[in-house]
Amino acid sequence: MTDDQNPIHDKSMPLIDHIIELRRRLIWSLATFIIAFGICYHFSGDIYRFLAAPLAEIMRQKGEQPHLIYTALYEAFFTYVRVGVFGALFLSFPMIAIQIWIFIAPGLYRNEKKAFAPFLVATPVLFLLGAALAYYLVFPFAWKFFLSFQQSGGTDQMGIELQARVSEYLNLVTKMILAFGVCFELPVALTLIVKAGLVKTASLKKVRRYAYVAAFAVAAVVAPPDAITMLSLAIPLVCLYEFSILAAKLVEPRRLEDEEETSSESNISGGVP
Template identity: 85%
Template sequence: MPLLDHLIELRRRLIWSLATFVVAFLICYHFSGEIYRFLAAPLASIMRQKGEQPHLIYTALYEAFFTYVRVAVFGAFFLSFPMMAIQAWIFIAPGLYRNEKKAFAPFLIATPLLFLMGAALAYYLVFPFAWKFFLSFQQLGGENQMGIELQARVSEYLNLVTKMIMAFGVCFELPVVLTLLVRAGLVGTALLRRIRRYAYVGAFAIAAVIAPPDAITMLGLAVPLVGLYEISILAARLVEPKPITADDDGEEALPDSKDVA
């Protein structure tokens, strides 16, 4: 295809993606209250266990409105991502060989699944423990004692929750990234095994930067990252290209086409 036709096709795919996102945004904004209550459910559950009335506050007149808008954007991204991925595949696929399409197919399936696994780990496992830890610092006030009570803002809570969900989801893409690098021949499994100790340190460093400054959340991200790194090495061994060998005449023999596929 000429360059102009490629640009026209790209514009068509972008329009489809944008239209899907807009429709998903309108739907999510209609249910933004329900979505926010779902995101706040772990905190509300811990508050009820402590005998408190679950509540969040906002200190600016427009804060709640823009919080709902951001909730709708966050939900629209999740709803529209499959269509965006499909449009990207429709644009890229015609330029790939059949064996390249077969090689990329597992990654297209694994990418959203791993992201959802990471988001689910953050929501169902890390949030309850982390929120319980943070709420443990509250103190009841008395006649001669000043109390300490949580008054969380809706915007700050949304920032923390969405940041952690996205962080866990993106970090769970580690097997996809490393396997693609090995499949492309940029790195090898021998190198991944050799730098294992540095990867472990990097996992804890990334967790310390991304997660809130508490041991529970940091370990909740670092430990899965270490496990995913080991899984990445095992998965990469299955797709790693075989090295070029030399035949008896000294000529280099290329890998068999089935191996490349």
Template identity: 65%
Template structure:
């Protein structure tokens, strides 16, 4: 195919992707209040268990509006991802052999599944423990008899939630990345075993960078990463090229 035809095909795929993202954005903006309530539910449950009437605030006139825009874009990215991924595949697939298509198909299926699993782990397991840890620093009477109480900003809370969900989702792509590198011969399962101890240290370093500076959240990310690394060794052993027989 000539270069111009490649560019026309790329433009067509980008237009489909942007259209899907735009439609999903308007739909999610209509339900942005419900989406934000879903994201705020872990914090709301902990505050409700404390038996106090609490609220979340915004400190500038535009913060509430831009928060709902972020929520809508966050939801749209999740909803439109299958369409965007399919358009990317339709652009790349004609340049692959049939055997290469069969080799890449499991990775295309595993990528969104692992991302959702990582996001679910963050939402259902890490958030309740992390929010409870942060709220443990509240005191009924602080210095000079003044209570210390959380007044969370909606924008800051949403930024933290989105950061953690994306961090866990991207970190859960580790088996896909390592298996793909083993498939093309960049790494081997033996090398992954050899450098296992260094990888474990690297998992905690990655967790310290991606997660907030508290032990619960960092361990909640590092420990699953270690488990995924062990799974990656098994997957690499199955997909790596076998040595030719003499």
């Protein structure tokens, strides 16, 4: 066994020590989340206004006064609580990820740690890219499309006016931000699977057409039912799938390629009389 394959901690840890270590990491993660929740709840109004800014801008462009309503006495309070939880998840994620890494790192070899390092960096970056795409690109187009169905009322015509509730709007934006962020983790997931030897890049290429259909199916489920929003998620998913194949090819274990070459040579030699 080479030095790179030797674990840093070569002494085995009893089960009770693993449980104690897990408890310590959970306490750190929970404490970080609680502190982050307190901070985010304090600024929950500002965070909500940030989330509602794309809708407010579209309303201003239409000459309307930006506003949202709530129809239950407790609705606004619980909406702010959920905003605090949503913000705390983002704010505390780095510390939670660090605690997870500290817990599992002693069980990995040095070469395995080096292999995982790029994925640890890529995961939050890709999630933020997906969330940014939803917020800065998809929301303005989607909200403008939905607000286009309003109609001015008159003496001989019934008006149609948007009266969006704060809780329903929060449900929609958080769902879309999380959906776009998680979907942008596709390259990380597929590359890890290929690196582990569970799937070959050749197999990913063979199921490419089914992956395209799955991308549009996922977009139809998680995105609002309009063509612009669905295409805004489906097209990046297709591009990410193609990028995943290229990235997975770079990290695919060499032994898989050797086995394919050996198999091809055997088939050729076997076919020669």
